[in-house]
Amino acid sequence: MVRNLTPLIQLPPRAVWxxxxxxxxxxxADWVGAGPxxxxxxxxxxxxxxxxxxxxxxxxxxxxAGRTRLRPVLDTLxxxxxxxxxxxxVELFDLPEAPRPDADTYAPVRFLPEYDNLLASHADRTRVISEEARKRVMTSNGMRATLLVDGEVAGTWKLHPGRDSTVLEIDPFRPLTxxxxxxxxxxxxxLLEFAAPGATHHVRDRDTPASRLTG
Structure with a gap:
């Protein structure tokens, strides 16, 4: 009840990696020194x-935001x-000083964590994830960790830690060049260097043999 009715902050760190x-x-109010x-x-x-x-x-x-009736706020801003x-x-709003790369700008590969905000922050999510991919990413408990290729979801990934080695398994949704x-x-x-420093590292495609990466 408190979590639903009172503005709360989840204190860091909840845990370590x-x-x-x-x-x-x-x-x-206690965390930022003032209430809403x-x-x-x-x-x-x-x-x-x-x-x-x-x-x-x-x-x-x-x-x-999980809120309605924000049009007056945007009209004020x-x-x-x-x-x-x-x-x-459709009207789109942005900060005047924000970077707006050309539509043809290539976006680098990125590994997103489970239930990343990017995939849940638009009414039209097809700008970053297709409807077919969304069905493969969503689970009964949330959203799988995803792989972005040129700014779009192109697969999922999962870490398999071991005693002396860690495997990053990638499940691409389409063939990659x-x-x-x-x-x-x-x-x-x-990613492996961050998640398992010092361990032997492998990146493995579910459909191809593992490829060794030096760690």
Whole structure:
């Protein structure tokens, strides 16, 4: 009941990498030194969201925030925002100083954790994950860890730690080019260095033999 009715902060660290721990909370007022301000809270939410995920529509913001009736907030902020329209005529808002790469800009390979905000922060999620891929990623308990290739979900991944070695298993949803596969292995190597420093590392495609990466 308290978690649903009181603004709370989940205190860090909940746990360390690979080891679970009990969740501890503090009230938002104690953690940040002030309670929510009804007049400015909506503006802060919108600006924080746009800093991470703009350009975005009103529906996008409301989907992420789990709130409705944010249109008046965006109308108040409109003079401070950059405003665009997408190919369907939907208004998109962004921070004026935010980077907006050209649509043809190649996005590097990235490994996202389970239930990453990127995949749950838009009303139209097909910009980063197709409907077919979404069905393969979603589980009864949440969302699998995903692999991004050129900014779109192209598969899932999972770590298999052992006593002396750690395997990163990748399940691609589509064939990867030789260049893409090399980039996935390079980024996977960096993930393994973070997750299991000092161990022998392998990146393994579920459909191909393991390829050794030096650790």
């Amino acid at each position: 690979g080891i679970g721990g009990a969740t501890r909370y503090a009230t938002a 301000d009804a007049e400015t809270d909506g503006e802060r939410i919108v600006l924080r969201y746009l800093a991470a995920f703009g350009p975005a529509s009103i529906s996008d913001v409301q989907t992420w 409109r003079p401070r925002l950059a405003v665009f329209r997408d190919e369907h005529g 030789a260049v893409q596969r090399a980039e996935v292995e390079a980024e996977g190597g960096r």
